Amino acid sequence: MKENFNKIFDHTILKPSATSEDLKKVCDDAVKYGFCSVAVNTGMVSKCAKYLSGTGVPVDAAVGFPLGITTVELKSEETREAIKNGAGEIDYVVNIGKVKEGDFAYIEHEMKSIVEICRNAGKTVKVIFENCYLNNDEKIRLCEIAKKVKPDFIKTSTGFGPSSATIDDVRLMKKYVGDDVKVKAAGGIRNLETCLAMIEAGAERIGCSNSCEIADEYRK
Template sequence: MTLAPYLDHTLLRPDCTADQIRQLCQEAKAHGFAGVCVPPCYVALAAQELAGTAVAVGTVIGFPLGYQDTRTKFREAEHAIEAGATELDMVLNISLLKSGQLPQAEQEVEDLADLAHLHDVLLKVIIETALLTEAEIIQAAQLCAEAGADLVKTSTGFASRGASVEDVELLRRSLPATVRIKASGGIRTRAAALALIAAGADRIGSSNGVALLSEDDATSSV
């Protein structure tokens, strides 16, 4: 199988440049990736580069720690949508979750989901599985589903580890079929990506997308 339709081609390093974002978009367009995920300051550039294509323009909200005030996240999301984002990857307020303030955490997701859906934009919620217990992963997944998230995403890529097969399997068991899963963080090989898809991931976030497709080509030529 080809991985291209599963891949969000990602560049979120703090030292990334505008030229690197242009290259990312050209690669996504050339290979038919599902989307790109770029820093908020480059959403307009990515939207311009990808105009007229089926490649989604994604960006991050409340990244990478998630504990910004809800109003800050909401305004950040508004700006991103105005700039041309068609998908938002929002970091859950993990502090609220761990403090037992589940209604507040859920309300934040619901507010962002309502805003996104008003503009036909997808909302993915990053729950940062590396920082959660199994019980908290289940709590977070159910909270996101009830609040209207379109996808639950495993990781920012900035924690101690990224996605694991076990995380994705647990999320798939905990979520309704209508809520999809994005696995991200540390996915550097075709084998790892395929294992996560087999576990239930619908999207793969990777900064290594072109190399993963090179493995596709190598496999098909054997």
């Protein structure tokens, strides 16, 4: 039971001040606890892949992170490079400004481009909405596009915005993608109670840096 619970976590180290020593500890903890992946910025993918080599724990690379405002071409190239350097999963941030403008054709093109790269490489792909900047109509439109394009996951937040994952957002996202796409909750999940509430609301993956503490609390 404990092992299955731990598999829900993308154990994250995304702070800009992270050192190689910090990364090594996070990777060691992910292997020790049997977490699903280690989520890092793309500049750390090669080193993370080396630390995790042979463990069965994949590297999860954050693309266009955390603002999402680079071009489709740059996000696509960043995705390809991350995969080349050893990433097994990709979490990319949508172009939030284009969502606010209502340019959903752009958003669909962006999503299709990155999902296709990941599909062709056999990698898991997650789309970060950054819900704190969006109204419900915008979130629903993103869900509708995701249901059409079919990334593996849609994700609530980067954890770098003014607010993070909420239960209401997870419920909303799950309602509109159903079983076609999974939901990942991330940002501000610091204890077991919050984690379990996200799972109850429909999240099938949790991104957080407090994974060890939550797993320990669950075990007890």
